[in-house]
Amino acid sequence: MAKGFFTDTTVCIGCKACEVACKEWNQLPDDGLIFTGMSYDNTVQLGASTWRHVAFIEQPAATKEDPALGDFSWLMMSDVCKHCQRAGCLEACPTGAIVRTEFDSVYVQPDICNGCGYCISACPFGVIDRREDDGRAWKCTLCYDRLKDGMTPACAKACPTDSIVFGDLDELKEKAGDRVQQLRDGGVEEAYLYGVDEVGQPGTEGLNAFFLLVDEPEVYNLPPDPVVPTKKVGSAWTSAALAAAGVALAAAGAAVMNRGGRG
Numbered sequence: 001m002a003k004g005f006f007t008d009t010t011v012c013i014g015c016k017a018c019e020v021a022c023k024e025w026n027q028l029p030d031d032g033l034i035f036t037g038m039s040y041d042n043t044v045q046l047g048a049s050t051w052r053h054v055a056f057i058e059q060p061a062a063t064k065e066d067p068a069l070g071d072f073s074w075l076m077m078s079d080v081c082k083h084c085q086r087a088g089c090l091e092a093c094p095t096g097a098i099v100r101t102e103f104d105s106v107y108v109q110p111d112i113c114n115g116c117g118y119c120i121s122a123c124p125f126g127v128i129d130r131r132e133d134d135g136r137a138w139k140c141t142l143c144y145d146r147l148k149d150g151m152t153p154a155c156a157k158a159c160p161t162d163s164i165v166f167g168d169l170d171e172l173k174e175k176a177g178d179r180v181q182q183l184r185d186g187g188v189e190e191a192y193l194y195g196v197d198e199v200g201q202p203g204t205e206g207l208n209a210f211f212l213l214v215d216e217p218e219v220y221n222l223p224p225d226p227v228v229p230t231k232k233v234g235s236a237w238t239s240a241a242l243a244a245a246g247v248a249l250a251a252a253g254a255a256v257m258n259r260g261g262r263g
Contacts, residue, residue, distance in 0.1 A: 002104035002169040003147065004208035005080060005156065006176045009220070010183065010191070012076040012163040014040065014054055019078075021158035022052040025143065045221070046079055048131040051140040052155050053079045057219060077220050078164055080155070081106070081127045081140035082195065083208035088228035089137075092122035097137075104169070104208060105142035113137050124226035142208075169208060176212060183212075190214045194222060 022028065029049045036044055041056045057075040087106045090098045097112035098119060108119075108128070115135035119128050128139040143153035151157075156166035165172060176193055183191040194217055195210025217224045 002208060003142065003167065004083060004104070004169045004172060004210070005142075005153075006165045006167075006172040006210060006212070007078055007080070008163050008165070008176075008179060008212045009075065009077040010188070010212060010214060011161045012054070012078055013161055014056055014074065014076040015160060016054050017158040017160060018052045018155035018164055019043065019050070019054055021154040022140075023049075025146070025154035026051065026141070046081070046127050046129075046139075048129040048138040051080065051138075055079060055221065059219075075215060075219065077211065077213075078155070078159075079221075080209050081142075082125055082210075083140075083142060084228070085206045085208065086228055088122035088124060089119035089128050089139075091228065092118040094118060101142075101144060101147075103142065103144070103147050105144065105147075107141055107144055108137055108139060110136055110138070122229050124223055124228060172210075176210065179212060183214075188214060194220075 023030075028051065031043050031047075031050055034042070036042055038044060038056070041054070043050045043053050046053045055075075055077050057077070058072045059075060060072055083105045085104075087098070087100070089108075090100065090106055094116060095112055095114050097109045097114070099107055099109065101107050113136040115130055115137065117130060117137070119137050120130065128137050130137050143151070143155075146153055152166050156164045165175065167175075173196055176196070180191050180193060191212060191214050193210060194213050195207035211220075211222075213220060213222075
């Protein structure tokens with residue numbers, strides 16, 4: 001049975017409990033403890049040592065009609081590896097270090113990874129990265145060790161608002177659809193799911209970690225049309241073949257004209 005995450009951004013409070021739980025359970029190093037200047041976001045993005053990232057997205061809130069709203073409001077989202085059903089990182093890995101587990105998650109085997117970096121350029125979401133100390137690629141494992149013992153991933157277990165929900169993928173999609181309808185019935189007409197239908201068609205064919213959003217994907221630093229690079233390999237070879245055929249025809253034509261000129 002495929003497992004995954006449904007992240008409802010409308011109930012995320014930005015507490016970062018998921019970030020802390022992820023780092024504690026997986027014994028991940030800190031990110032330098034720097035002040036980024038990006039609201040309350042001190043991790044900036046996902047990376048080799050940040051497998052959960054809570055984004056604070058500031059937006060103008062005050063209007064002429066209602067200046068009491070204040071200067072800005074926040075959208076918050078806990079981002080994570082999408083464990084794509086068609087995973088670019090897995091397809092690009094030359095050593096077999098990246099595998100799909102029995103839970104349908106995408107897992108990097110650190111003892112096999114040689115640090116080539118092909119997976120990094122193949123990820124349409126910019127999730128996977130190499131650690132400076134050992135050069136190997138790292139990302140969310142969906143807490144594979146916990147799943148084998150029947151436990152919930154650390155981030156979902158720690159989330160106090162159930163913004164992050166873990167479970168069987170089919171059940172999560174049904175739950176997410178009901179939540180979207182509930183929000184729309186309550187007047188939040190912009191609510192939609194990212195990673196089920198919208199992202200399925202361009203090449204990722206669905207995500208095992210999908211999100212409920214209320215603004216455009218770019219606002220959350222998510223690509224609107226993510227494409228796995230290997231999806232375009234066929235068309236690239238076709239273009240190359242057509243180009244080669246064009247060059248051959250041009251050369252043949254030139255040869256004929258040269259023979260005609262000499263005659």
